[in-house]
Amino acid sequence: MTIVDSIPVALLSGFLLVAVCTDHRNHRIPNWLTGNMLLAGIATQTLIAGFDGLVTALAGMAVGLAVFLVPYAQRSMAAGDVKLMAAVGTFVGAKIVLIASLISLIAGASIGLSLLAYRQFQKADAGVDATLSMKFPYASAIAIGTAAALLIKEFQWTL
Secondary structure, three states, X not given: OOHHHHHXXXXXXXXXXXXXXXXXXXXXXXXXXXXXXXXXXXXXXXHHHHHHHHHHHHHHHHHHHHHHXXXXXXXXXXXXXXXXXXXXXXXXXXXXXXXXXXXXXXXXXXXXXXXXXXXXXXXOOOOHHHHHOOOOOOHHHHHHHHHHHHHHHHOOOOO
């Protein structure tokens, strides 16, 4: 990874760290964060690669948005999570955000099942409705998926 390649990764990492901390603290990802992240991703890609960078950023945004729209439409994911994945796409492009999205969905399911098991053992008398309605900050799963996808890209692992 060259120094130029590390600039978007460093910015993305910083934004994701803020998103994870905010989501854990407030159970929401604010629009000011996802909006600035989106603009920073588009600007960074455009400055580094010109028009091709702009196309890469917009394609990544579209793919990140599209993958998470289905869970959002089913009310199993919040809008902030969808906007966060779209913003991640502006930094990494369509192919990497697709991989990041899929790994994020797997990580989110794993975290959700772990929390479900933990809460069931903690409150054996909790009803099914209470268990199914529980929520957790999904920005962590998005950060895990993004980090894994960037590692796959860096080490050129094939899936």
